[in-house]
Amino acid sequence: MEGGFENDTFGPPAEISRLKSILSDMDPLPAPAAYIESRARSRASREAAPLNLSFSRRRFALLTGVGAIAAAAIGAVLLIPPAAIEYATPIGQTTTIALEDGSQLFLSGNSSATVRFAPKTREITLVSGEASFKVAHDAARPFSVEARHVQIVAVGTEFYVSRRNGVEVDVLEGRVLVQAPQDDVKAVPVSAGGKAVANLETGAITLSAAETTRIRSLQQGRLYFDNTPLAEAFEEFEPFSPVRARFTDASLSQLTVSGAFEISGIEDFILSLEQLTNSKVRRNGNNITISPTP
Numbered sequence: 001m002e003g004g005f006e007n008d009t010f011g012p013p014a015e016i017s018r019l020k021s022i023l024s025d026m027d028p029l030p031a032p033a034a035y036i037e038s039r040a041r042s043r044a045s046r047e048a049a050p051l052n053l054s055f056s057r058r059r060f061a062l063l064t065g066v067g068a069i070a071a072a073a074i075g076a077v078l079l080i081p082p083a084a085i086e087y088a089t090p091i092g093q094t095t096t097i098a099l100e101d102g103s104q105l106f107l108s109g110n111s112s113a114t115v116r117f118a119p120k121t122r123e124i125t126l127v128s129g130e131a132s133f134k135v136a137h138d139a140a141r142p143f144s145v146e147a148r149h150v151q152i153v154a155v156g157t158e159f160y161v162s163r164r165n166g167v168e169v170d171v172l173e174g175r176v177l178v179q180a181p182q183d184d185v186k187a188v189p190v191s192a193g194g195k196a197v198a199n200l201e202t203g204a205i206t207l208s209a210a211e212t213t214r215i216r217s218l219q220q221g222r223l224y225f226d227n228t229p230l231a232e233a234f235e236e237f238e239p240f241s242p243v244r245a246r247f248t249d250a251s252l253s254q255l256t257v258s259g260a261f262e263i264s265g266i267e268d269f270i271l272s273l274e275q276l277t278n279s280k281v282r283r284n285g286n287n288i289t290i291s292p293t294p
Helices: 013-025 032-048 054-079 212-219 230-240 266-277
Strands: 085-088 095-098 104-107 112-117 122-128 130-134 143-147 150-154 158-162 167-173 175-179 188-191 194-198 205-209 222-229 244-247 256-262 279-284 287-292
Touching: 085 104, 104 112, 122 130, 130 143, 150 158, 150 167, 167 175, 167 188, 167 212, 188 194, 188 205, 212 222, 222 230, 230 244, 230 256, 230 266, 256 266, 266 279, 266 287
Parallel strands: 122 143, 244 287
Antiparallel strands: 085 112, 095 104, 104 130, 112 122, 130 158, 143 150, 150 175, 158 167, 167 194, 175 188, 194 205, 222 256, 279 287
C-alpha cells in the first residue's frame, strides 16, 4: 500500500506523508460482526430506558378534551330542530311558493303555514285558512301536513287542505293517509278524486268525492260555485274580502248559486245577487243585508 501512495499519480511526496500521518492517528473500523453487535446493544439500551411521557400525556389529554368538546358541539347542533319558515297571505291575495325539495305550496287568501324540512322528514303546519300541496316524490322523506292536530301524510301527490270548517282534505293526485287526533282511530287512506272530512270531536272521517273543479279554479284565481248555498258562497269570499252578509230570512241563505267569479269580484257578485236570488240587497260599508223581495 505504501508503494501505492508513493506513486506520483497521488501527488507530491510531502502530501503523501501528511496523509499517512492522518490515517495512522485514526481508530481502526470495527469488524462487521462487532459493529452489528454494538448497534444491537445501543438499541436495546434505548428500549430498556424509561420514556418520559408526561408531555405526551398532557397533550393527549388536551386533544381528548378538545375532541370531546367538538363532538358535544356537533351533537348539540344535530339535536337542534330545523328552523321553521313561515308563509302567510293577507285577505284578498293568494300565492304559490316553490319549496326547497321541489314541492309547491299554494296558499289561499288570509291563510298561513309553517314549513320545516329535515334530512328525513318534510313537515308543514297549516296554521290558518286553506292550502294545496303538490308534493315532489321522495320515499325516504315523507311529506306530512298538520291541521288542527289532524295529520295528512303523503310521499308524492297533490292534495288540498282546509281548516275553515273542521279539516277537509281533497286529493287531486296520488294517495294520502289521514290520521285523526284520537289515538284509537286508524288512519284512513284517500286516493285521487277522494275527499276526507275529519270530525275533530269524534275523530270520525267521512269520505266523499273531491271538489276538484273548485280547487283548480281557486288555484287560477277564481271561485267556482255549483248549486252552492248562498251562505256558503259568501264564506268562500271571506278570505278575499272584508264584506260580510246577513240574511233576514234563513231560507235565503239556502238559495243556491252557480257560476265562476274572480276572487276579487265580490262587488260583481253582490250586484248579481238580486237577479240570481230575487232578493233585496242593502249595503252599509262592508256589511250587507239580504232580505226577501217585498
